[in-house]
Amino acid sequence: MPKIEYKSIKFQQKSLELIRLVNQVVEEYQAQGYELTLRQAYYQLVARGYIPNNERSYKNIGNLINDGRLAGLIDWYSITDRTRNLRSNSHWDNPADVIASARYSYLLNKWDGQPNYVEVWVEKDALVDIVGQACRPLDTPYFSCRGYTSQSEMWSAAQRFISQDYLKVLDESECGQLWWGSLSDRRKDIIRAIPNFDSDIFFQCTGVRVDE
Structure with a gap:
């Protein structure tokens, strides 16, 4: 996981402690197989009583995570953005690879014939x-x-x-x-x-x- 320093930033001790808490929260969820968005990380910090729940606090934690990444203190893969994604066509080297890929998409409807429909x-x-x-x-x-x-x-x-x-x-x-x-x-x-x-x-x- 890359922590790359692009910019030298001198943080106050309070900010360094908050960066440590961000990394702690992210690592806890990564261990469970989850990727957190900025807002999810923010809510976790709020729920644990580390920061207040208001718009200013949300903006501050966003700025801190941005600076923490630039300073090499927060992993660039630690926060995901699900709303802005590059879209492109899929490519395969040969027809056999297409068939191999398609087999993982073949799923039977487990709810077929069930008395209830659930969302x-x-x-x-x-x-x-x-x-x-x-x-x-x-x-x-x-x-x-x-x-x-x-x-x-x-x-x-x-x-x-x-x-x-x-x-x-x-x-x-x-x-x-x-x-x-x-x-x-x-x-x-x-x-x-x-x-x-x-x-x-x-x-x-x-x-x-x-x-x-």
Whole structure:
């Protein structure tokens, strides 16, 4: 793992201690097979009581990690950026390599024939990789809401649920109405705002009366 000094920087003792804590957190998660983003590392420092939770603190830790990398004190591979990635075509030396690569992509649907359809949604994008490591072995789709789910994604999710007959399973129970009653007004409004939403059709599929 490269720690490369590109710039000589004199840090205060407090900053050196914080750099040590950053490295400690990163190494703990690397040992478990996780790569942390800047925001994930920040939240870990906040959760452990090392720094306050506010926008200024987040900017300060970002600047400190940048300087720590330039000074050769923090590994360049220790923090990952999942939102800005180079995209390119895949290449193989010969057709045999293509076939060898494809065999690892061949997966049977473990949920085929199961009575329930399952998705895992997580609010913060900073947690999606951690959730993904648990979901992938179970062949369970997962999704990051990134704070507020877009109307487009809510509509797409509804189409997935309908195609899996997931909504119809709730017809024979009170689960749907209990779920609807537990939603905030904002989340109810998001569902009502789905294009061509029809409360009668929604009731036929789910047993949920949106006006209750």
